Amino acid sequence: MEISSGRASVDPQGAYALVVEGLCVNLGGQPVLSSVNLTLPAATTVAVTGPSGAGKSTLLNALGGLQPAARGRVVVAGRDLNRLSDDERAELRLREVGFVLQSSGLVPELSLQENIALPLELAGMRRRGVRDRVAEVVAQLGLTTCARRRPSEVSGGQAQRAAVARAVAARPSVVLADEPTGALDSTNREIVLDLLLEQVERCGSLLVLVTHDPQVAARCARQVRIVDGRVAAGVGAAGG
Numbered sequence: 001m002e003i004s005s006g007r008a009s010v011d012p013q014g015a016y017a018l019v020v021e022g023l024c025v026n027l028g029g030q031p032v033l034s035s036v037n038l039t040l041p042a043a044t045t046v047a048v049t050g051p052s053g054a055g056k057s058t059l060l061n062a063l064g065g066l067q068p069a070a071r072g073r074v075v076v077a078g079r080d081l082n083r084l085s086d087d088e089r090a091e092l093r094l095r096e097v098g099f100v101l102q103s104s105g106l107v108p109e110l111s112l113q114e115n116i117a118l119p120l121e122l123a124g125m126r127r128r129g130v131r132d133r134v135a136e137v138v139a140q141l142g143l144t145t146c147a148r149r150r151p152s153e154v155s156g157g158q159a160q161r162a163a164v165a166r167a168v169a170a171r172p173s174v175v176l177a178d179e180p181t182g183a184l185d186s187t188n189r190e191i192v193l194d195l196l197l198e199q200v201e202r203c204g205s206l207l208v209l210v211t212h213d214p215q216v217a218a219r220c221a222r223q224v225r226i227v228d229g230r231v232a233a234g235v236g237a238a239g240g
């Protein structure tokens with residue numbers, strides 16, 4: 001039963017949004033992450049910083065179940081990713097994990113509101129629930145006037161706000177953001193970061209945000225510094 005439910009012995013009640021134990025990831029036959037341990041509760045914000053090539057994006061991908069672990073485990077909302085089938089992992093991602101990347105990654109053929117609705121529909125939410133939740137996040141993210149336009153018909157800031165809306169629409173346990181403001185001008189950078197932080201607080205989500213920008217990192221409650229694929233000792237308050 002433990003195996004089929006994917007419940008993990010490290011966090012059987014799902015008390016933490018995210019638990020990482022002895023995580024090792026190899027890419028191209030080379031170790032990229034080594035023995036990473038993190039224990040992160042819900043409703044907090046964590047900046048992941050470190051030099052280029054240190055393994056920050058790889059860590060984020062592993063946390064979201066996009067990059068398999070060579071050793072160790074990642075537990076999201078009490079569920080051990082190693083113990084889930086591909087389908088179960090995909091479903092967990094839909095319900096419990098939101099991604100925001102540097103580029104919006106919106107589906108070009110769909111309007112902003114259709115993009116935001118998509119993960120909710122795929123997660124099996126009823127039509128009325130989808131409509132109400134999309135209307136709510138569209139309003140909260142200031143997208144009302146452009147919600148029916150396609151990504152190519154809106155500004156970069158608006159597209160990135162829609163990407164934030166899509167990531168938080170299902171009120172996931174964990175929001176994973178990889179340089180979410182990296183492609184924006186300074187005005188939009190602040191607007192999008194403010195909205196992202198406001199949304200994760202509303203949803204009670206854990207935000208893990210990769211950034212090179214010290215000002216962005218400083219807006220997060222905790223910091224984890226990755227150097228050479230390891231959590232740098234004594235720097236990250238969230239390191240375990």
Ligand SMILES: Nc1ncnc2c1ncn2[C@@H]1O[C@H](COP(=O)(O)OP(=O)(O)OP(=O)(O)O)[C@@H](O)[C@H]1O
Nearest residue numbers: 027028029032050051052053054055056057058059
């Ligand atoms: N597909 C791959 N095959 C082999 N090595 C890879 C692959 N993808 C990334 N790497 C290597 O893994 C290491 C970590 O990459 P990663 O993208 O996680 O670093 P990062 O800290 O996010 O860097 P940056 O800040 O520049 O985005 C780097 O040395 C990179 O060259």
